[in-house]
Amino acid sequence: MAHHHSPLDVLLSRASTDHLVEPPPKGDELRTILSAGLRAPDHGKMRPWRYTVVKGKHREAFADLVVEAMGRQEPDAPEGKKTKRHHRFANMPMIIALGMHLQPEGKIPVIEQEMAVAAGAMNVLNALHAAGFGGMWVTGPFCEDRVLLESLGLPEPHRLAGFLFVGTPAKHSDERKRPEIDDYMAVWKGDAITFAADAG
Numbered sequence: 001m002a003h004h005h006s007p008l009d010v011l012l013s014r015a016s017t018d019h020l021v022e023p024p025p026k027g028d029e030l031r032t033i034l035s036a037g038l039r040a041p042d043h044g045k046m047r048p049w050r051y052t053v054v055k056g057k058h059r060e061a062f063a064d065l066v067v068e069a070m071g072r073q074e075p076d077a078p079e080g081k082k083t084k085r086h087h088r089f090a091n092m093p094m095i096i097a098l099g100m101h102l103q104p105e106g107k108i109p110v111i112e113q114e115m116a117v118a119a120g121a122m123n124v125l126n127a128l129h130a131a132g133f134g135g136m137w138v139t140g141p142f143c144e145d146r147v148l149l150e151s152l153g154l155p156e157p158h159r160l161a162g163f164l165f166v167g168t169p170a171k172h173s174d175e176r177k178r179p180e181i182d183d184y185m186a187v188w189k190g191d192a193i194t195f196a197a198d199a200g
């Protein structure tokens with residue numbers, strides 16, 4: 001179990017997966033996991049996080065809404081793509097919409113408000129993993145659909161940063177190779193810096 005690992009092991013072993021089965025976190029455990037999202041840095045105490053949880057028998061109707069939104073945002077999308085997406089949204093153990101309560105007239109730039117939501121989403125993904133669950137962050141043009149957003153409790157000027165698919169990982173996912181940190185960090189010593197990740 002994840003509990004036997006150090007917090008750093010947890011962070012360094014997280015990987016996204018959409019091979020998710022029952023059960024998703026419920027009740028107080030779900031509330032605890034989402035509370036980790038509210039630990040994200042938040043310039044100006046804007047508190048932009050809005051989590052809409054979709055589960056159980058409501059998934060089917062929600063998948064209908066997603067596909068309707070897709071129809072409006074991607075009118076040329078083939079029928080097969082719509083069917084596939086419907087199946088995906090109707091069968092995920094749980095879906096959490098990442099709502100952003102944005103204040104365009106506020107003192108804090110909107111991008112910083114959005115980054116606080118993104119940082120919160122990452123914390124939720126890590127908390128899911130720490131608690132033995134799995135997740136994956138997905139988006140699509142349907143995330144811009146005002147009708148869909150309204151139905152999730154996100155009227156203007158809310159926006160949607162995407163959805164988290166949530167559940168129990170179906171299998172131990174193969175460890176995908178990660179980039180080498182030395183290519184992505186540099187210690188500044190006053191001279192010009194180039195990153196190995198940018199070479200060639």
Ligand SMILES: Cc1cc2nc3c(=O)[nH]c(=O)nc-3n(C[C@H](O)[C@H](O)[C@H](O)COP(=O)(O)O)c2cc1C
Nearest residue numbers: 014015016017118135136137138139140161162176
């Ligand atoms: C804002 C955002 C949106 C994403 N949207 C999608 C998506 O729509 N479909 C998809 O397959 N992956 C999407 N991803 C990528 C996956 O969430 C995931 O990061 C990717 O599969 C790599 O897995 P990893 O997190 O283990 O590196 C998105 C990631 C972010 C941050």
